[in-house]
Amino acid sequence: DVKVTQSSRYLVKRTGEKVFLECVQDMDHENMFWYRQDPGLGLRLIYFSYDVKMKEKGDIPEGYSVSREKKERFSLILESASTNQTSMYLCASSFYRAQGYTFGSGTRLTVV
Amino acid sequence: GENVEQHPSTLSVQEGDSAVIKCTYSDSASNYFPWYKQELGKRPQLIIDIRSNVGEKKDQRIAVTLNKTAKHFSLHITETQPEDSAVYFCAAKGRRSQGNLIFGKGTKLSVKP
Numbered sequence: 001d002v003k004v005t006q007s008s009r010y011l012v013k014r015t016g017e018k019v020f021l022e023c024v025q026d027m028d029h030e031n032m033f034w035y036r037q038d039p040g041l042g043l044r045l046i047y048f049s050y051d052v053k054m055k056e057k058g059d060i061p062e063g064y065s066v067s068r069e070k071k072e073r074f075s076l077i078l079e080s081a082s083t084n085q086t087s088m089y090l091c092a093s094s095f096y097r098a099q100g101y102t103f104g105s106g107t108r109l110t111v112v
Numbered sequence: 113g114e115n116v117e118q119h120p121s122t123l124s125v126q127e128g129d130s131a132v133i134k135c136t137y138s139d140s141a142s143n144y145f146p147w148y149k150q151e152l153g154k155r156p157q158l159i160i161d162i163r164s165n166v167g168e169k170k171d172q173r174i175a176v177t178l179n180k181t182a183k184h185f186s187l188h189i190t191e192t193q194p195e196d197s198a199v200y201f202c203a204a205k206g207r208r209s210q211g212n213l214i215f216g217k218g219t220k221l222s223v224k225p
């Protein structure tokens with residue numbers, strides 16, 4: 001029944017490491033999103049993609065990049081992890097111009 | 113900029129009571145308003161949504177109301193049960209044409225048996 005899969009539930013990385021968070025969906029959705037969830041701050045949009053090789057910055061893109069080489073896969077990259085990137089990362093997908101999201105289970109990243 | 117404000121941030125009710133969570137949005141062009149429920153350690157899941165051409169929508173014990181003039185919408189849960197305990201997020205469709213959502217900061221609902 002799982003339709004949006006994030007590769008890791010928990011990750012611990014060191015400051016300065018390059019980190020890859022992977023998200024795969026099997027619903028043929030055009031849109032894919034990466035959000036960051038922090039207590040008291042809710043869900044904040046990092047990046048999204050509306051087609052293969054297309055991407056657009058969200059509200060907090062600094063320190064992150066993304067890759068979408070295939071329709072079903074959307075990767076979030078932390079070029080040089082920092083402690084302030086410790087957070088829960090949620091991937092979501094939706095049909096183009098449709099409005100309901102399906103979320104993944106999240107990846108809790110700790111940067112030490 | 114686009115913004116969705118959600119209140120209260122925490123809400124505690126007795127089992128069987130009603131719970132109401134309120135949100136306001138800034139963009140008058142928003143036309144879609146979903147609500148998500150996130151249980152502890154789980155992913156957010158869509159529980160109900162409403163479009164701007166409708167004023168109210170119900171699904172069993174859950175209802176959502178929308179006041180476009182005032183730019184606010186509310187989630188109503190009646191006859192609350194302990195399994196309703198979760199964090200609830202409201203959202204409004206943003207201006208980006210591809211369908212991004214702007215989320216409120218969430219309400220932690222606790223239903224005491």
